[in-house]
Amino acid sequence: MIKNAKDFKFEILKKDKKTRARLGRITTAHGVIETPSFVPVGTKATVKGLTPQDLIEAEVQILFGNTYHLHLRPGEDIVKDFGGLAKFMSWNKPTITDSGGFQVFSLGQVTMKLTEEGEGTEVKLVKIKDEGVMFRSHIDGSEHMFTPEISIDIQKKLGADLILAFDECAPHPSSHDYARDAMERTHKWAIRSLEASKLKQYHPWQQALYGIIQGGVYKDLREESAKFISKLDFEGIAIGGVSVGESKREMRQAIDWSYPFLPEDKPRHLLGIGEVDDIFDVIERGMDTFDCVIPTRFGRYGIVFVDQSIGNSENRFRIDLNKTIFAKDKGPISKDCLCYVCQNFTRGYIHHLFRAQELLAYRLASYHNMFFINNLVRQIRDALRDDKFSEMKKSWLK
DSSP states (O other): OOOSSOOOEEEEEEEOSSSSOEEEEEEETTEEEEESEEEEBOTTSSOTTOOHHHHHHTTOOOEEEOHHHHHHTTOHHHHHHTTSHHHHTTOOSOEEEOOSHHHHHHTTTOEEEESSSOTTEEEESEEEOSSOEEEEOTTTOOEEEEOHHHHHHHHHHHTOSEEEOOOOOOOSSOOHHHHHHHHHHHHHHHHHHHHHTTSOOOSSSOOEEEEEEOOTTOHHHHHHHHHHHHHSOOSEEEEOSSSSSOOHHHHHHHHHHHGGGSOTTSOEEEESOOSHHHHHHHHHTTOOEEEESHHHHHHHTTEEEOSSOOSSSTTTTEEETTSGGGTTOOSOSSTTOOSHHHHHOOHHHHHHHHHTTOHHHHHHHHHHHHHHHHHHHHHHHHHHHTTOHHHHHHHHOO
C-alpha cells in the first residue's frame, strides 16, 4: 500500500480519433484502475451475493460504497477502526464512496410510521435546509443530520480512495425553479466539501475528492453547473442526477451539455448506469468510470446478460431465465462467455434453481452478470488501444 501524501494520479493514455472516448489510468493508494472502468456497487460493504474473490475473478477494479447506509450500520467509526472500507470487507483494492445525498434525497417524498413514539404517526423522512439535511433512518426512525462537513468526515473515516462532495440530487421530474435551487445548494455545498476535505485525516493515504454536476434535465442548468464545478479544485468530476427516472435520451443530454466545460486532465465519473448500450454511449461521450447496481440486481431477479442482440428493444442484451422457454435449454447463459457459470452450468439448470427459489440461483446469475459487464468494458479498453472502438460499438449495437 502506498502511504505518500499524494497517492492519487490520473493519466490519459490514448484518445479515440472518432469519438470522445479515452483510455486512461487512475492511481490510488490501494491500486491502479484502468479506465474506462465499470464500478460495481457494494452498498453496505458487500456486493450482494458475491465474495471479493468472485469480484477479482470478474476483473473488478474498484467498488462503490454507500455513505448513508454505512453511517447507519455499522457506523463509520467501526469501519475506521478496522482500517477503512477496503480492509473491513477484505477487498484490498480501490474503493469509492458517494456523499449519501442520493439516498437522503430519494427519501424526500417518503413518510414512515413510527412504532415507538406514536403508533400510526406519519413522519416525513427528510427536511432540507441550506445548512444541510435532517433525515430519519429508514431502519429505526432515529434522527440524523448530514451537512457537507459531516458527509466528508464520514467518508474520511470510511477511508475510500475516491470520495464525493455532498450534493442535492433533485427528483425527476422537477420544475426548473426547484432544479435551480437544488443546483445552487449543490454549488454551495461543493465549496464547503472542499474546505472540509482539508480538515482531520483518519487514514495515511490520500482521498481524492470529486465534485458533482447537477441541473436535472435543463440544458442551461447543466451548463452552469459544469462551469462552476469544473473551476473548483477537485481531483475529479462526477455527473449526477441521471439515474433517478430520466430517460436514456435525457442521460445522454446531461453528459453532452456538461462535456464542453469538463477539464481534460481530470477523471470523470457518471453516477448510475450499467446496461450494454448505456456503457457504449457514456464511454463514447468521454466518461472514465461509471457505477450501477444492475448486474446483481438483475441477477437476483433471474435477468442475465447475453452477448447477442435479442430483438430491437432497449432490453435486447438480456434474457429472463424464469421463463419456461429455458426449462430444457442445455446451452450456457451466453455462448461466448468464459465465466465460471457459463463454463459449468446450463440455462435449464439455472432456470430450475430460480423456479425452486434456491439461493444458488441468485449467486450464479449475479456472478455471470458481473463477469459479463466487466469483460465487456475490458474489451472496450482493448478496442480503444487498437483504434477499433467505433467498429466494436457498431458490431454490438447493429
